[in-house]
Amino acid sequence: AQSVAQPEDQVNVAEGNPLTVKCTYSVSGNPYLFWYVQYPNRGLQFLLKYITGDNLVKGSYGFEAEFNKSQTSFHLKKPSALVSDSALYFCAVSRRGSTLGRLYFGRGTQLTVWP
């Protein structure tokens, strides 16, 4: 069975501070890992993905994510948060070798960046 855990419903940070949104997964094999962001009244936007190689993945809008195989984690990070980063963030995995690329989502983490 595939599962993705985002342990925090809500993360609050001050603008300019670093932010971390946590994600752990339980998937058979070596999955593909994704982060998506959803702004109010919008669909999901792709931020970044981990396929293989370097454990630090850089994505859109200054976000990056660190893959840790031993801890089965894929935490999203940004060195300096912006108020405009406030949104709902979803971690997702798909099984390697699955042609349809079916996504299994975490429950989401609401990020609030206050001025």
Place this chain on the structure above:
Amino acid sequence: DTEVTQTPKHLVMGMTNKKSLKCEQHMGHRAMYWYKQKAKKPPELMFVYSYEKLSINESVPSRFSPECPNSSLLNLHLHALQPEDSALYLCASSHLGQGPYSNQPQHFGDGTRLSIL
């Protein structure tokens, strides 16, 4: 701007009405998806089409009827919906996971917000 276009953006319908949601993409993607999303929750997969054929139906009630008339279009026909069907309906598309496309992300539209009276 999203590359997956969904219409209408909002839809209010009674439980006896028939309506359709539409989705269009021109990225050459051969996989298309319908999701249902409740507020502050992750999207729930409903249907997946690959090469215009239905590949996955997540035990969705028959009052939802998907259709993929060609590789760029995806419809969701609605009939006799219930109040609990009120939600944001998202369409997504992606390359099929073969060869160089084996790890491509899904691209989402902005959804249709559906309210059932």
